[in-house]
Amino acid sequence: GQNIDQPTEMTATEGAIVQINCTYQTSGFNGLFWYQQHAGEAPTFLSYNVLDGLEEKGRFSSFLSRSKGYSYLLLKELQMKDSASYLCAVLDSNYQLIWGAGTKLIIKP
Amino acid sequence: IAGITQAPTSQILAAGRRMTLRCTQDMRHNAMYWYRQDLGLGLRLIHYSNTAGTTGKGEVPDGYSVSRANTDDFPLTLASAVPSQTSVYFCASSDSEGTDTQYFGPGTRLTVL
Numbered sequence: 001g002q003n004i005d006q007p008t009e010m011t012a013t014e015g016a017i018v019q020i021n022c023t024y025q026t027s028g029f030n031g032l033f034w035y036q037q038h039a040g041e042a043p044t045f046l047s048y049n050v051l052d053g054l055e056e057k058g059r060f061s062s063f064l065s066r067s068k069g070y071s072y073l074l075l076k077e078l079q080m081k082d083s084a085s086y087l088c089a090v091l092d093s094n095y096q097l098i099w100g101a102g103t104k105l106i107i108k109p
Numbered sequence: 110i111a112g113i114t115q116a117p118t119s120q121i122l123a124a125g126r127r128m129t130l131r132c133t134q135d136m137r138h139n140a141m142y143w144y145r146q147d148l149g150l151g152l153r154l155i156h157y158s159n160t161a162g163t164t165g166k167g168e169v170p171d172g173y174s175v176s177r178a179n180t181d182d183f184p185l186t187l188a189s190a191v192p193s194q195t196s197v198y199f200c201a202s203s204d205s206e207g208t209d210t211q212y213f214g215p216g217t218r219l220t221v222l
Contacts, residue, residue: 004151030207030208031208033210041215041216042199042213042214042215042216043152043199043213044213045210045211045212048208048210050208087151087152089151089152091207091208095206095207095208096154096157096167096168097152097154097211098151099151099152099153100151101149101150101151102151
């Protein structure tokens with residue numbers, strides 16, 4: 001079967017750095033997405049990785065290792081507005097997105 | 110530019126009733142999707158459409174139907190609602206199927222009693 005694993009919940013301090021991990025086992029791989037979802041709102045796109053390595057976009061970076069079936073999202077200089085759920089999703093061999101359950105990130109002052 | 114709109118925002122429905130959730134996008138995207146999101150689970154694909162006039166089944170299609178008469182609209186119908194269909198429903202669209210980013214509507218919170 002297809003499986004995306006992420007931690008259920010993480011807590012971090014304002015101004016700090018946090019890394020949210022995602023491991024996957026899917027039938028085929030055509031890229032990995034990270035989305036942010038604030039409570040009661042729609043998911044919004046953060047990043048897309050299809051090649052191994054680190055993609056940096058402002059305070060957010062995303063890393064992919066296809067051989068290990070592993071990705072992480074790195075958030076720097078955390079702000080209170082970063083409190084949200086972070087969703088990892090893999091595009092499988094049928095070009096359908098398989099979603100993880102999401103990691104709820106709580107930022108404390 | 111509205112992006113993607115969904116209606117209604119929320120609905121309480123008696124079991125056995127028929128319900129259509131509406132989704133409209135103004136981005137001229139070819140592909141559209143319906144997901145449901147339940148606590149503790151990832152988004153699950155119900156149905157999709159890669160282009161107007163075509164539809165396909167996702168991971169959890171039973172009890173749902175869709176149509177794609179034109180590019181902009183992609184309604185989701187529950188023919189006879191059951192309590193297990195209580196969920197938050199998100200419509201999404203992308204320029205094409207595959208690697209293009211999906212953009213989501215605000216969601217419809219549906220409760221079936």
